[in-house]
Amino acid sequence: MTSTGSTRAEIVVDLGAIRHNVRRLRELVGPGVAMMTVVKADGYGHGMVEAARAARQGGADWLGVATLDEALDLRAAGDTGPVLCWLAVPGEDYALAVAAGIDVTAYTVEELDEIAACGPSARVQLKVDTGLSRGGAVRADWDDVFGHAARLEQAGRLDVTGIWSHFVASDEPDHPANDAQEAAFREAVALAEKMGMRPELRHLANSAAAVLRPSARFNLVRCGIASYGLDPAPGHTPDLGLVPAMTLRARLAMSKPISAGDGVSYGHTWVADRDTTVGLVPAGYADGIPRAASNIATVWSAGRLRPIRGRVCMDQFVIDLDGDLPPAGTEVVLFGPGDRGEPTAQDWADALDTITYEIVTRVGGRLVTTHVDEEQS
Known part of the structure; x- marks a missing residue:
């Protein structure tokens, strides 16, 4: 998948995955x-x-x-x-x-x-x-x-x-x-x-x-x-060979150190128990990121899973970088197919006690949607 370039936050949809999934479902249901x-x-x-x-x-x-x-x-x-x-x-x-x-x-x-x-x-x-x-x-x-x-x-x-x-x-x-x-x-x-x-x-x-x-x-x-590409009956279906079509990603606005005892985001619902570093992700509940993900969901950035710390705000949220200081502009993947280790929409649904339908349909707001075709490329 190509770089996020100058886009602050975007939904990336692989049309090749949708085409593949429809073909696969036709095979499963038969003639x-x-x-x-x-x-x-x-x-x-x-x-x-x-x-x-x-x-x-x-x-x-x-x-x-x-x-x-x-x-x-x-x-x-x-x-x-x-x-x-x-x-x-x-x-x-x-x-x-x-x-x-x-x-x-x-x-x-x-x-x-x-x-x-x-x-x-x-x-x-x-x-x-x-x-x-x-x-x-x-x-x-x-x-x-x-x-x-x-x-x-x-x-x-x-x-x-x-x-x-x-x-x-x-x-x-x-x-x-x-x-x-x-x-x-x-x-x-x-x-x-x-x-x-x-x-x-x-x-x-x-x-x-x-x-x-x-x-x-x-x-x-x-x-x-x-x-x-999302499982219609989690826990009941074998591997159907489907490919999740949506990736939700952003670019770090900044990263910085904080000290033990520092609180993060509104209400200080999370307080650092050690010296660490945090990153600012420029997307929030106005873009469909669930506020309920506060202190619960994880994202992928700089090669690792990173937990959300503190409350998700209207336009942004904070992640724990655990001492790392990746530069501003570093990619953050909220969810995707999971093949790089990133969370999936199902992971977010499980963390928030909801269903993948809600996760993928609620995102939008100011997010840019980019359509790609990995199957063709």
């Missing part, structure tokens, strides 16, 4: 199963448009996003392939998405009517709630929603292209909800077919289920976090 790469939330912090292009190059049949705006941004960037979006509120304008050939999602009769009003070219996928109790039609409403969708389709007002749902705990393979949800989803598919619909797509599996639960793959899987 006959289409691949959707989820690029919502700015491609999980990796850059939506760039990640989408790399995913298509890796063999993604579909792209998945949350909002209509995200889907339209993909079209504006030149993507012409199948795209599904799934999160809307009453009164949103579906017309542009329908005109752009984007598949939209409906949970209710009211949403179906709003979508159908946009013209006969509307492509709709029905989402059912099989136990997550989040988006999707609950079991008591399936008959009404499916019946209404079937009537609208028969009248030529829309095309029902898919039926889908989402797992509660696919990252916990033995969780009883998994079997219950898969059974409920099969019931929903059977009911849709009984009502005369023949949706081309049936999908339930996210990244963890795509890898760990072959029976839930149906004919499409939706891979989000795994597409970016």
Whole structure:
């Protein structure tokens, strides 16, 4: 990876890693199963448009996003392939998405009517709630929603292209909800077919289920976090051959000695128990560095792991250099693939008692994003 140059702090995204991960996931799920790469939330912090292009190059049949705006941004960037979006509120304008050939999602009769009003070219996928109790039609409403969708389709007002749902705990393979949800989803598919619909797509599996639960793959899987090289079910998956795509790095603003008894950062929540040296890293919680990382997480600099000392501030934080005095400008890697000994996003997630999704999607703010392609180079 190239030098940070004059950049103060940056997110570096390896598009070759995303392309590799999508190819690898396609191999893992096997033939006959289409691949959707989820690029919502700015491609999980990796850059939506760039990640989408790399995913298509890796063999993604579909792209998945949350909002209509995200889907339209993909079209504006030149993507012409199948795209599904799934999160809307009453009164949103579906017309542009329908005109752009984007598949939209409906949970209710009211949403179906709003979508159908946009013209006969509307492509709709029905989402059912099989136990997550989040988006999707609950079991008591399936008959009404499916019946209404079937009537609208028969009248030529829309095309029902898919039926889908989402797992509660696919990252916990033995969780009883998994079997219950898969059974409920099969019931929903059977009911849709009984009502005369023949949706081309049936999908339930996210990244963890795509890898760990072959029976839930149906004919499409939706891979989000795994597409970016992060383990979808830590502790439950073998080595999948994925490559983390994001590196978060900065350059030391300064290094200096401090004495035993000196406190560091706001509130002096860490006080040196010995003479040591510290370094100033020019990124903080305004850039998405979790304040909860204070006195907990580690970074990599000058060939070693270096602990964060004191509170993470809005624009900066301090690391313990343990007597070393590397010059200003020395690279600091907060997390990356881990192949040089640096922490990974999973290490940060474990330290902060959270998940890698939060680690990679929250970074941004003033950070520069640089896209590279290690596979090509």
